Amino acid sequence: MTQTYSKQLGMLAGAGSAALLAAALTFQFFGYAPCELCILQRWPHLVAAIIGLLIAVLGWKRWLALLGLLAALVAFGLAVYHTGVEMKMWLGPQHCSGGVTGLATMSTGDLMAALEKAPVVRCDEISWQLFGISMAGWNAICSAILAAIWAACARGRKRAFGQA
Structure with missing residues (x-):
């Protein structure tokens, strides 16, 4: 019974990470271009979603x-770091990310023109927020909840509820 409950917790946590990835991609589809830190925050959620699937x-x-x-x-940790960058509590990456594709086949002139047209997304600017909390802040909150679920999954049911 402990393993069944823990399996359900692992699948729930993995699904939570998959949902956060889906939300990020939905925002991107609707025109909210991600910065470098936004993209970096997606990788651990992808790993967690795969682990949930493996479980x-x-x-x-x-x-x-x-x-x-x-x-x-x-x-x-990445979400807290990004939130701190947005709140100007500490410095973030000094470079920006853009959407230039086909680099291998471009001439120097074409590359320069593409770089000039590429959207610049800064990590220290908030593009969307809800109740005064940015996407990175919401990711930190959701990631903390998911970490608690993963911790309960790792402990198993009996220990998670203080039973013998």
């Missing part, structure tokens, strides 16, 4: 749950 297929394994917890904690 669904292979069954609960403590080591998988611990990897899921690690991925959620990395996502949380």
Whole structure:
């Protein structure tokens, strides 16, 4: 019974990370271009979603749950860092990301023209917020909740609820 409950927690946490990825891609589809830190925050969620899928297929394994917890904690740390950059608490990356494709086949002139037209997305500017919390802030909140779910998954049901 403990493994069944822990398996469900792992699948829930993995689905939560998949939902956060889907939300990020939806925002991007509607014109909110991601900055470098936004894209960086997606990777641990992708890892956690894959781990949740592995738990669904292979069954609960403590080591998988611990990897899921690690991925959620990395996502949380990156989101807190990004939120701090947005709030001007510390400096972020000094370079920006753009959307230039086909670099290998471009001439120097074409490359310069493409770079001039590429959207510049700064990591220290908030493009969207809800209740005064930016997307990075919401990611930090959601990642902390997911980390708690992964921790409960790794502990197992009996220990998670303080039973013997």
